[in-house]
Amino acid sequence: MAPIIPVLELRDVEKSFGPIDVLHEISLKVHEGEVLCLLGDNGAGKSTLIKILAGVHKPTSGTILMDGKPVEFDRPRDAADRGIATLHQFGGTFPLMSIGRSFFVGVEPQKKWGPFTVFDRKKANEIAVKAVRDFGITRIDDGDRLVGGLSGGERQSIAIARAVYFGARVLILDEPTAALGVKQAAHVLRIVNETKQRGLAVIFITHQVMHALAVGDHFAVLIRGAVAADFRKGDKTREEITDLMAGGESMADLEAELEGYAQNQEERPPSLGHT
Amino acid sequence: MSTTTKDKRSAARMLGRLVRRAETGSFLGMVVVYIFFAALGGRVFLGAPGFSSWLNTAAEVGIVALAVGLLIIAGELDLSVGSVIPASSLTVAIVSSHYGAPEIIGILAGLVVGLMVGFVNGFLVTRTSIPSLIVTIGTMFGVMGLTLGFTVLIAGSTGVFIVPDPVTKALLGQFVGGMFQVTMFWWAAFIVIVFYLLHVSPYGNWIYALGGDRESARNAGIPTRKLTIGLFMLSGFAAAFVGVGQVLTYQSAQVLTGQAFIFNSIMCVVIGGVLLTGGAGSVIGIVLGTLTFSIVNQGIFFSGLDPNIGSVIIGALLLIAVLSNDSFRKTALSFAAKKAP
Ligand SMILES: Nc1ncnc2c1ncn2[C@@H]1O[C@H](COP(=O)(O)OP(=O)(O)O)[C@@H](O)[C@H]1O
Ligand SMILES: [Mg+2]
Numbered sequence: 119m120a121p122i123i124p125v126l127e128l129r130d131v132e133k134s135f136g137p138i139d140v141l142h143e144i145s146l147k148v149h150e151g152e153v154l155c156l157l158g159d160n161g162a163g164k165s166t167l168i169k170i171l172a173g174v175h176k177p178t179s180g181t182i183l184m185d186g187k188p189v190e191f192d193r194p195r196d197a198a199d200r201g202i203a204t205l206h207q208f209g210g211t212f213p214l215m216s217i218g219r220s221f222f223v224g225v226e227p228q229k230k231w232g233p234f235t236v237f238d239r240k241k242a243n244e245i246a247v248k249a250v251r252d253f254g255i256t257r258i259d260d261g262d263r264l265v266g267g268l269s270g271g272e273r274q275s276i277a278i279a280r281a282v283y284f285g286a287r288v289l290i291l292d293e294p295t296a297a298l299g300v301k302q303a304a305h306v307l308r309i310v311n312e313t314k315q316r317g318l319a320v321i322f323i324t325h326q327v328m329h330a331l332a333v334g335d336h337f338a339v340l341i342r343g344a345v346a347a348d349f350r351k352g353d354k355t356r357e358e359i360t361d362l363m364a365g366g367e368s369m370a371d372l373e374a375e376l377e378g379y380a381q382n383q384e385e386r387p388p389s390l391g392h393t
Numbered sequence: 394m395s396t397t398t399k400d401k402r403s404a405a406r407m408l409g410r411l412v413r414r415a416e417t418g419s420f421l422g423m424v425v426v427y428i429f430f431a432a433l434g435g436r437v438f439l440g441a442p443g444f445s446s447w448l449n450t451a452a453e454v455g456i457v458a459l460a461v462g463l464l465i466i467a468g469e470l471d472l473s474v475g476s477v478i479p480a481s482s483l484t485v486a487i488v489s490s491h492y493g494a495p496e497i498i499g500i501l502a503g504l505v506v507g508l509m510v511g512f513v514n515g516f517l518v519t520r521t522s523i524p525s526l527i528v529t530i531g532t533m534f535g536v537m538g539l540t541l542g543f544t545v546l547i548a549g550s551t552g553v554f555i556v557p558d559p560v561t562k563a564l565l566g567q568f569v570g571g572m573f574q575v576t577m578f579w580w581a582a583f584i585v586i587v588f589y590l591l592h593v594s595p596y597g598n599w600i601y602a603l604g605g606d607r608e609s610a611r612n613a614g615i616p617t618r619k620l621t622i623g624l625f626m627l628s629g630f631a632a633a634f635v636g637v638g639q640v641l642t643y644q645s646a647q648v649l650t651g652q653a654f655i656f657n658s659i660m661c662v663v664i665g666g667v668l669l670t671g672g673a674g675s676v677i678g679i680v681l682g683t684l685t686f687s688i689v690n691q692g693i694f695f696s697g698l699d700p701n702i703g704s705v706i707i708g709a710l711l712l713i714a715v716l717s718n719d720s721f722r723k724t725a726l727s728f729a730a731k732k733a734p
Pocket of ligand 1: 160163167
């Protein structure tokens with residue numbers, strides 16, 4: 119079973135930007151070897167929440183705890199040093215850099231050449247390629263290839279492999295599957311699972327319920343900055359979750375509305391396809 | 394047996410890589426331009442006078458282009474170099490000639506002017522959200538005004554003369570063999586240092602990351618502010634160094650020189666395959682771009698063509714370079730993707 123002390127915990131975290139309150143009384147826990155799915159519609163505050171965990175923003179009030187002890191992050195580096203690796207929704211990769219170079223941005227392997235410090239390109243490439251292949255992505259075999267030449271799923275996978283390689287304990291993924299096709303998304307979901315099996319705590323942000331159900335152990339739904347529901351795998355059906363995310367407005371109602379709309383359309387030719 | 398196929402594969406891969414490199418295009422461009430002017434300029438252009446004239450031009454603009462190139466790779470621009478050059482020239486002349494201080498003091502003062510302007514540029518760019526294009530236009534005019542004001546105030550004219558002593562002259566302002574400026578050797582030294590910075594040392598990775606995505610670079614723990622300020626200081630230093638070389642070579646410093654360096658340095662960099670939007674480029678490319686630019690810039694005088702045609706050629710080269718840099722980026726990015734089954 120999961121250990122009793124969560125790796126990462128939020129207690130009553132609030133965040134406002136000037137007069138705008140974005141997050142209210144957020145309390146969440148995530149344990150080792152567990153995937154916490156953070157669901158919510160666009161604008162619910164998911165990205166803001168993970169930016170707090172990543173040290174990009176400071177909470178207006180509330181506490182962040184790691185291994186049960188309060189921590190404060192003044193800058194992204196502080197969070198990274200404690201083993202929180204964040205893959206932000208936009209950006210995060212360097213398309214014009216090689217796989218080996220981008221893998222080691224900020225922590226370049228070095229060797230000495232007389233009095234000179236040299237970036238060890240060979241070592242960087244070898245480690246990067248091996249780390250990615252360990253996650254089952256065997257199509258990548260050349261560390262000199264440009265990151266921008268890879269598929270979206272492969273890029274996400276490299277970023278995850280990188281975090282794991284550098285000893286992350288908590289992996290935060292902000293909508294990693296949002297821009298991907300079905301196959302690519304499946305690819306990333308598989309890697310999320312693999313990461314969890316290696317004992318990391320994963321916070322997986324998405325607004326696609328199917329993706330969440332495929333990997334999640336624990337779910338939290340965020341609505342207008344507050345945790346509207348917090349439940350475990352198997353507690354709720356897909357429909358229930360979808361309804362929750364829609365902000366209480368039942369999906370069934372929405373469907374009925376759509377049907378009504380479609381019927382209306384049928385009465386007024388030309389209708390599309392409904393014959 | 395399997396090793397030979399593997400060898401073949403990696404050989405093909407290397408060839409593919411070579412063809413896809415932006416520098417390959419820059420090199421071909423340089424060869425074409427050289428042959429063109431060799432055909433028109435004949436013996437004189439191919440001989441020492443021709444060589445020295447474009448190498449001298451290349452050395453001066455090349456030192457600035459290397460530093461400006463690093464900045465462009467890091468996603469920034471620096472237009473202030475155009476007024477740092479005369480500012481440092483005049484500082485040397487005023488300190489050492491007008492006030493009669495030892496030349497080494499004047500030279501150091503000139504270099505410090507460049508470092509200071511670079512620091513101000515970097516500071517403003519990192520502390521405000523104003524793009525570096527605007528910031529450095531501002532400092533360019535600011536420095537120009539200050540240079541003019543102080544020169545007139547102190548020396549009573551817009552130009553100051555200096556007779557350098559033989560040692561400084563030999564080191565920084567000599568014509569070797571009556572034709573080749575000693576600046577050439579300094580350019581070579583700059584090439585080695587900047588090559589080391591960008592391609593060998595770990596800092597190169599930081600510069601590419603900075604130009605690729607500033608936010609991500611910062612999140613990865615790179616001290617982006619310090620790095621940006623450092624790069625602006627390097628370009629200020631490089632411009633000041635050229636200013637020092639100029640005043641010792643020509644023995645006079647004028648307020649309104651150096652403006653040509655602004656666009657010439659950027660053109661060398663872009664013709665050399667550096668992406669104007671940052672994130673990609675190489676020292677070899679910048680050097681090739683500088684040579685190409687200088688061959689056209691000087692070759693025109695040997696060719697008997699209207700000098701204005703030189704400007705047209707440079708403009709055309711620039712457009713070709715920008716287009717091919719862009720398509721280089723596209724193919725470099727799509728090539729690998731196409732490999733997918
Ligand atoms: N820096 C900021 N300043 C002001 N408002 C912000 C800032 N960042 C986010 N917000 C606001 O917070 C809300 C939540 O945004 P975000 O966290 O990006 O949502 P999500 O990722 O769930 O789509 C939005 O209304 C957004 O406009
Ligand atoms: Mg978001």
